[in-house]
Amino acid sequence: MNTRLGAVALLVALTACSTPAPPPAPAAAPKLRDLATVDACTLLAEPDFGKPFTKAPEPLNEPLSCRWSIEGQIVWMSVENESLEQAKIRVNEGSDLTVEGRKAWWGVETDFTSEPSNSIGVTVTELAADRVLVMTAEKIPGNYDVGSVARTSSVAVVQRLFS
Secondary structure, eight states, X not given: OHHHHHHHHHHHHHXXXXXXXXXXXXXXXXXXXXXXXXXXXXXXXXXHHTSOEEEEEEEOSSTTEEEEEETTEEEEEEEESSOHHHHGGGXXXXXXXXXXTEEEEEEEEEESSSSSOEEEEEEEEEEETTEEEEEEEEESSOOTTHHHHHHHHHHHHHHHHTO
């Protein structure tokens, strides 16, 4: 019996002296790549669209911007020096969205007066307090899945900008 009490006393003493394990450190938030070194036209590739390009990716006149042409659709992006609130005016009647944990705003507009009709989807994603990614997709003839093209392209670009 004395042996049992001694073992219990030793266990209690060891437990009292032990310190709890520290909580795990929070994961560091991924940092935005140095945008001065980014070639915008490399941020999306044919596998991102599931269809081959009909033209090679084209850099646009603005820095950090590019246009991709795929059968029946055109996608273009730019990184702009403005806040998400300022950029929301690009999307009439938009909705809140989250892209890879980042605040975003998106919407689709269809022009039925053009022949053939076209749809334009825009997703604006906050990269930093004063930087947004603007992803625009246009489909001819227009249909409403153009919004998913803009959103999924935004996800791919944000993943690459923060990797």
